[in-house]
Amino acid sequence: MPHTTPSPFRVPEIADLHDAALAAALQAAIDGKTKPLGSLGRIEWLAQRVGAVLGTATPELREPQMLVCAADHGLAARGVSAYPSEVTHQMVRNFVAGGAAVSVLARQHGIALTVVDCGVREAVPEQPGLLSRRLGPGTQDALEGPAMSAEQCEQALAHGADVVRGLPGNALLLGEMGIGNTSAASLLLARLGGFEVSDVTGAGTGLDADAVLRKIGVLRAVLQRHAQAREPLAALAAFGGFEIATLAGAALQAAAERRVILVDGFIASSAVLVASKLRPHLLQRCVFAHRSGERGHALMLAHLRADPLLDLGLRLGEGSGAALAWPLLQSACALLNQMASFASAGVSQSAIDAAPTARAEPELTAADASRKPAR
Numbered sequence: 001m002p003h004t005t006p007s008p009f010r011v012p013e014i015a016d017l018h019d020a021a022l023a024a025a026l027q028a029a030i031d032g033k034t035k036p037l038g039s040l041g042r043i044e045w046l047a048q049r050v051g052a053v054l055g056t057a058t059p060e061l062r063e064p065q066m067l068v069c070a071a072d073h074g075l076a077a078r079g080v081s082a083y084p085s086e087v088t089h090q091m092v093r094n095f096v097a098g099g100a101a102v103s104v105l106a107r108q109h110g111i112a113l114t115v116v117d118c119g120v121r122e123a124v125p126e127q128p129g130l131l132s133r134r135l136g137p138g139t140q141d142a143l144e145g146p147a148m149s150a151e152q153c154e155q156a157l158a159h160g161a162d163v164v165r166g167l168p169g170n171a172l173l174l175g176e177m178g179i180g181n182t183s184a185a186s187l188l189l190a191r192l193g194g195f196e197v198s199d200v201t202g203a204g205t206g207l208d209a210d211a212v213l214r215k216i217g218v219l220r221a222v223l224q225r226h227a228q229a230r231e232p233l234a235a236l237a238a239f240g241g242f243e244i245a246t247l248a249g250a251a252l253q254a255a256a257e258r259r260v261i262l263v264d265g266f267i268a269s270s271a272v273l274v275a276s277k278l279r280p281h282l283l284q285r286c287v288f289a290h291r292s293g294e295r296g297h298a299l300m301l302a303h304l305r306a307d308p309l310l311d312l313g314l315r316l317g318e319g320s321g322a323a324l325a326w327p328l329l330q331s332a333c334a335l336l337n338q339m340a341s342f343a344s345a346g347v348s349q350s351a352i353d354a355a356p357t358a359r360a361e362p363e364l365t366a367a368d369a370s371r372k373p374a375r
């Protein structure tokens with residue numbers, strides 16, 4: 001049964017988080033800890049980021065929520081994935097039954113898991129842990145027309161925002177499932193990032209080299225078919241999918257509520273890409289969990305000027321990389337809140353004046369991002 005949206009979607013305002021006094025207080029707290037200056041490396045950046053999002057120098061993460069949005073793609077019938085569309089609903093059942101990678105990792109780390117059927121071809125009945133926000137049995141074939149209508153796109157965004165409003169806690173982890181969705185993510189990145197499609201298209205679930213070339217050919221034709229779809233929401237409607245649009249709405253709402261947003265791999269990043277084109281300050285609330293092995297993710301991260309926490313060669317999706325990175329956020333907060341300071345522990349500080357270059361790495365600059373997509 002289709003879920004009716006309570007109200008039309010209005011893209012929420014997302015304020016600039018920049019707060020020099022808080023950043024200085026966080027830096028002073030980090031530098032005052034009993035360790036050589038800058039020695040916790042990127043964890044110091046992470047403490048800064050989480051503190052900035054939660055608006056305090058003593059941040060506490062509460063009730064983390066993993067949101068896995070699932071849907072099918074009309075384009076999957078064009079042979080752009082190594083697996084058939086049935087796998088989407090089979091995996092949705094697996095998520096809820098607790099047997100998927102993301103189920104195991106979420107359980108291990110005490111992260112609540114909510115799966116949303118945004119339009120899986122074969123509907124899975126609503127049950128504990130599974131919400132139905134279906135917009136149909138998958139998107140249309142993007143080679144024939146837009147993957148979804150403008151109304152469906154707006155509905156999906158509204159669904160994502162609505163689901164987040166109903167979740168407790170102050171941290172949201174983004175995951176997804178949908179056979180064919182690396183194609184949608186590549187299309188969104190090519191169009192919104194201005195990249196050549198062959199530079200941002202990869203093997204997904206495991207296509208061989210010839211099949212990747214055929215996939216690139218299909219995606220190039222889709223881009224030509226929708227040459228006019230240049231605005232973020234027009235591109236989202238043209239290329240899909242329902243799960244990516246729902247995640248984009250979820251990210252916008254989470255950002256408006258000042259939740260920490262932990263982004264998984266290539267596909268979750270594509271939802272954040274769309275959302276950030278609508279509201280650039282959203283990126284101040286994001287932590288990118290890892291650099292996926294999927295071709296295109298390194299360019300996506302560079303385009304977003306993001307430096308991810310992990311680089312493990314993951315190419316799974318589901319939110320698995322976000323769940324793996326989660327304990328690093330917990331550690332950053334624990335260190336900030338529990339480590340002794342030089343003053344409290346009576347430890348002598350360096351005799352040499354603090355060298356500014358030894359401090360936590362600042363955000364990547366545009367120049368850095370183009371120079372070093374890798375860490």
Ligand SMILES: Cc1cc2ncn([C@H]3O[C@H](COP(=O)(O)O)[C@@H](O)[C@H]3O)c2cc1C
Pocket residue numbers: 080081082083087091176177178179180181182183203204205206316317318
């Ligand atoms: C068993 C299985 C479990 C998965 N879990 C995530 N994905 C991942 O693979 C899909 C994207 O790749 P493509 O665009 O090539 O279809 C998405 O569903 C993604 O989450 C899976 C894929 C499979 C086969």
Ligand SMILES: O=C(O)c1cccnc1
Pocket residue numbers: 182204205264265266267268292293294297314315316317318
């Ligand atoms: O990085 C991802 O999200 C990804 C990569 C390959 C297949 N599915 C997901």
